[in-house]
Amino acid sequence: MSITYLEAIRLAQQRALADDPRVFIYGQDVGAFGGAFKATKNLAQEFPGRVIDAPISEDAIVGAAIGAAIEGMRPIIEMQFADFSTVGFNQIINHAAAFHWRTQVPCPITIRLPSGGTSGSGPFHSQSMEAIYAHYPGLIVMTPATVEDAYSMLLEAVAIDDPVIFCEHKYLYYHLKADQLPTEAMPTGKARIARSGRDMTIVAYSAMVHEALAVADELAAEGTEIEVVDLRSVKPLDTDTVMASVARTGRLLCVGEAFPWGGVTAEVIARVASEGFDLLDAPPQRLNAKDTPVPYHPNLWTVHRPTARSIAVAARKLLRQ
Amino acid sequence: MLLGRILDEKFASLYRAGKIHGGVFIGRGQEALSVAVGQSLRKGDIFAPLIRDQAGRLAFGESAVDAARTYLGSVLGPMRGRDGNVHRGRPKEGYLPMISHLGAMIPVVNGMLLARRFKGVTGVVGATCLGEGGTSTGAFHEGLNQAAVEKLPLVLIVANNQYAYSTPSARQFACRSLVDRAAGYGVEGHSLDGTDLTACLETVGEAVANARAGRGPQLVVARLLRLCGHGEHDDAGYVDLKLKQSTMGRDCLKVAEEYLLQQNWVERETLVVWRNEATQKVEEAVAKAQREPTPDPYKENWCALASRHLVEGHGADTPEPEDT
Numbered sequence: 001m002s003i004t005y006l007e008a009i010r011l012a013q014q015r016a017l018a019d020d021p022r023v024f025i026y027g028q029d030v031g032a033f034g035g036a037f038k039a040t041k042n043l044a045q046e047f048p049g050r051v052i053d054a055p056i057s058e059d060a061i062v063g064a065a066i067g068a069a070i071e072g073m074r075p076i077i078e079m080q081f082a083d084f085s086t087v088g089f090n091q092i093i094n095h096a097a098a099f100h101w102r103t104q105v106p107c108p109i110t111i112r113l114p115s116g117g118t119s120g121s122g123p124f125h126s127q128s129m130e131a132i133y134a135h136y137p138g139l140i141v142m143t144p145a146t147v148e149d150a151y152s153m154l155l156e157a158v159a160i161d162d163p164v165i166f167c168e169h170k171y172l173y174y175h176l177k178a179d180q181l182p183t184e185a186m187p188t189g190k191a192r193i194a195r196s197g198r199d200m201t202i203v204a205y206s207a208m209v210h211e212a213l214a215v216a217d218e219l220a221a222e223g224t225e226i227e228v229v230d231l232r233s234v235k236p237l238d239t240d241t242v243m244a245s246v247a248r249t250g251r252l253l254c255v256g257e258a259f260p261w262g263g264v265t266a267e268v269i270a271r272v273a274s275e276g277f278d279l280l281d282a283p284p285q286r287l288n289a290k291d292t293p294v295p296y297h298p299n300l301w302t303v304h305r306p307t308a309r310s311i312a313v314a315a316r317k318l319l320r321q
Numbered sequence: 322m323l324l325g326r327i328l329d330e331k332f333a334s335l336y337r338a339g340k341i342h343g344g345v346f347i348g349r350g351q352e353a354l355s356v357a358v359g360q361s362l363r364k365g366d367i368f369a370p371l372i373r374d375q376a377g378r379l380a381f382g383e384s385a386v387d388a389a390r391t392y393l394g395s396v397l398g399p400m401r402g403r404d405g406n407v408h409r410g411r412p413k414e415g416y417l418p419m420i421s422h423l424g425a426m427i428p429v430v431n432g433m434l435l436a437r438r439f440k441g442v443t444g445v446v447g448a449t450c451l452g453e454g455g456t457s458t459g460a461f462h463e464g465l466n467q468a469a470v471e472k473l474p475l476v477l478i479v480a481n482n483q484y485a486y487s488t489p490s491a492r493q494f495a496c497r498s499l500v501d502r503a504a505g506y507g508v509e510g511h512s513l514d515g516t517d518l519t520a521c522l523e524t525v526g527e528a529v530a531n532a533r534a535g536r537g538p539q540l541v542v543a544r545l546l547r548l549c550g551h552g553e554h555d556d557a558g559y560v561d562l563k564l565k566q567s568t569m570g571r572d573c574l575k576v577a578e579e580y581l582l583q584q585n586w587v588e589r590e591t592l593v594v595w596r597n598e599a600t601q602k603v604e605e606a607v608a609k610a611q612r613e614p615t616p617d618p619y620k621e622n623w624c625a626l627a628s629r630h631l632v633e634g635h636g637a638d639t640p641e642p643e644d645t
């Protein structure tokens with residue numbers, strides 16, 4: 001058996017629907033059509049009345065999910081693209097995120113964001129929004145990089161009593177495969193050592209983990225051992241695992257696909273610099289997309305976001321410092 | 322209309338050949354409505370088209386080459402490879418490049434119309450198109466209300482093509498007809514058969530004339546069926562056969578050609594000549610765009626600001642290429 005990242009997301013939703021009658025799925029074209037990316041294929045047929053097509057109304061979709069959650073349901077919301085979640089931004093950050101803090105009533109909703117860039121998808125179908133949502137207290141932000149995590153973390157997202165922003169990467173949908181689904185899973189909030197090494201730490205998440213692993217392979221051939229840490233969730237952020245890795249290697253490069261200003265990479269660097277300054281043998285570095293909207297043409301796109309090529313350049317530079 | 326259809330077909334075939342990056346979205350079955358919008362507008366008006374408006378774009382004055390350049394990512398195109406496919410326009414010419422977020426163009430057109438009012442420019446209209454799915458957005462409701470309150474010369478054209486991607490109209494809105502929304506906001510509403518070119522030209526023309534004459538926003542709702550998938554990746558297997566066989570499923574291009582023949586305004590041979598001419602024009606436009614350079618990431622200035630001195634770090638000192 002070979003399961004893709006996308007299929008893992010579908011199977012997690014199937015399992016959530018089967019295990020818990022409070023779960024329902026709401027989003028554009030998620031019903032009979034099975035979703036724009038087919039992440040809900042056949043679920044409407046299997047669970048009649050619980051996988052519902054929504055009008056093109058992200059603000060109302062999230063608002064309704066909040067209402068249903070208050071009443072004890074466990075909605076899973078599919079945004080057709082992460083980029084369109086901005087239309088529901090008010091409900092997500094002002095309402096869902098603050099609800100429990102204001103009222104002590106939990107707001108357990110899962111908002112799935114097909115995130116990140118793919119070739120040719122341009123400025124409105126490519127964005128990585130994890131940093132935006134992580135900024136707001138009251139939200140959990142998951143960024144699975146593997147098929148196993150896509151499955152187990154989505155199930156966890158549905159079970160958690162808080163609003164979860166689930167950033168699934170569109171590029172990984174078909175590119176990643178696993179032999180089987182996990183029976184036991186690492187909990188959200190723990191980072192994973194994706195590859196161990198002693199010369200340098202690359203912290204990454206989502207699709208960038210795979211670019212970082214490719215760089216680690218490449219540099220291993222030259223005798224450099226890079227440790228790759230996969231954050232798995234960016235909020236909570238597992239500072240302990242990152243710090244322990246930096247303690248072993250003395251060098252830190254943090255890589256993210258999102259825009260450079262602020263964000264996850266800045267947060268990681270800030271924490272390591274302020275709490276682990278004495279562990280560092282060189283200034284910590286970060287690599288992000290360029291500070292422009294995501295370009296349409298593949299020539300521009302491949303240079304706009306970090307890739308194994310640009311990460312390798314940054315890693316080599318850091319190793320020389 | 323014919324040129325729009327053939328250009329769309331060419332893009333679809335380039336897509337199938339793997340020569341286009343990203344998706345291709347065509348307007349098959351919606352050309353009559355779209356062309357009526359482009360045709361009713363004048364220089365100085367504002368047009369904010371949507372994905373299925375190739376025909377209207379051409380009628381408003383876009384060249385087939387500009388369309389091809391954007392799909393093929395030529396640096397000489399209006400979007401220079403930065404944005405692609407349907408997201409193109411020339412704002413200085415009143416022709417807006419859409420963002421994907423549905424409904425978002427309505428208040429922007431309102432703002433442009435407001436600005437013209439501030440500047441004392443009269444007799445202009447702003448037209449924007451939407452699908453029935455787009456009418457479910459907050460921006461649609463806020464934008465229509467805003468235009469009504471300000472009595473702006475906005476013409477909002479809704480192509481109710483029965484499906485928003487796979488979602489049938491019944492799951493998009495529950496009112497009898499979308500044109501009833503007009504009354505709720507205090508604007509004039511018009512409904513029409515979007516498969517009939519004559520009806521489109523008349524009704525859209527009337528709405529545009531009303532707006533131009535100062536009668537405030539106009540909502541036009543056309544009934545038709547999308548005769549293709551949502552994009553070229555979609556086989557539209559969810560479309561109801563009964564709808565396809567109904568008059569709504571007629572091909573507006575064939576209907577228009579039959580009408581011309583019936584009226585004895587053209588001979589059958591003329592139609593063939595027109596088709597050949599349009600095909601040749603399209604082939605030339607695509608060939609030209611294909612010869613043009615694609616963006617070079619190492620020459621790109623990676624600068625998102627107009628205030629160049631405020632760009633942080635990288636690229637701020639490289640000059641912006643001249644507008645083409």
Ligand SMILES: Cc1ncc(C[n+]2csc(CCOP(=O)(O)OP(=O)(O)O)c2C)c(N)n1
Nearest residue numbers: 080084421422423452453454455484485486
């Ligand atoms: C705010 C927003 N949400 C979701 C989408 C994704 N999306 C793109 S086109 C589309 C369907 C549009 O249907 P409709 O408005 O009826 O236009 P049609 O494609 O039928 O012409 C959807 C859901 C979007 N572009 N904008």
